[in-house]
């Protein structure tokens with residue numbers, strides 16, 4: 426009897442795996458056409474100066490409007506896009522669109538120091554940095570300076586030993602592109618690399634902010650990361666701030682910037698503009 430059940434389970438399991446494979450194939454096909462069909466959109470989440478409560482930057486976050494499935498969150502397709510290399514094309518679209526949108530916001534009166542950050546996948550550094558070719562001409566053509574678009578990478582990329590990856594990072598730095606370390610504190614990085622690579626911004630991972638009000642441990646870790654950033658003269662952004670207590674604790678610890686649902690969820694460009702770049706907001 427148990428053997429029977431076992432065999433059924435086995436078949437059942439195979440069916441699920443096959444189903445997964447088919448679903449993935451379908452997802453890859455859909456991703457391919459999504460680029461051509463213009464199904465992507467960038468949402469923007471404000472990054473707030475915790476001492477003045479003013480917006481200083483924004484993070485561009487991709488959204489995929491699938492014709493049948495509706496909105497597909499990035500966590501469901503970015504890793505597949507990375508696996509099959511489509512992230513290179515998608516990433517280039519993201520960077521260029523963010524730059525166009527920023528140029529647009531500057532016309533609406535965004536501060537000259539206002540920056541947009543984009544997430545750049547490690548794969549985009551591994552294909553020889555295709556997205557970087559013509560990048561500087563592109564931003565210059567939009568009237569933006571090289572430091573207007575921040576490149577967010579994960580800390581693991583900093584430790585990458587591949588020469589081409591390192592030389593691309595160095596090239597970005599030399600050209601004045603700010604580098605932010607995303608999800609800081611959960612990956613592997615050595616402190617000396619932060620300095621050696623002359624990182625500009627640390628983004629404290631949301632997991633440290635989540636239980637900040639209740640866990641003294643999280644609070645200590647946030648404090649250490651903020652102090653580290655201060656010592657290295659690196660800007661620091663806390664991610665995933667959801668309530669007032671968290672905001673207050675971080676501000677008291679000297680954290681310069683914050684991002685999270687407390688301030689705003691990521692918004693489509695039109696809503697983002699209305700909320701933050703409306704004439705009445707700019708005049709304050």
Ligand code: C2E
Pocket residue numbers: 470485486487498499500503516519544545546607608664665666667684685686687691
């Ligand atoms: P990330 O770069 O760490 O982005 C922050 C994520 O946290 C975003 O999720 C944002 O919506 C979410 N978030 C922000 N504040 C809060 C909060 O207070 N509470 C909660 N629960 N969540 C908050 P999203 O947009 O779903 O993106 C997830 C991840 O997908 C990003 O994490 C990033 O790793 C990746 N991603 C998004 N857009 C792109 C892109 O254009 N290119 C690449 N390569 N990756 C992207």
Ligand code: MG
Pocket residue numbers: 484544577607
């Ligand atoms: Mg990010």
Ligand code: MG
Pocket residue numbers: 607608628630631664
């Ligand atoms: Mg993050």
Ligand code: MG
Pocket residue numbers: 608
């Ligand atoms: Mg993340």
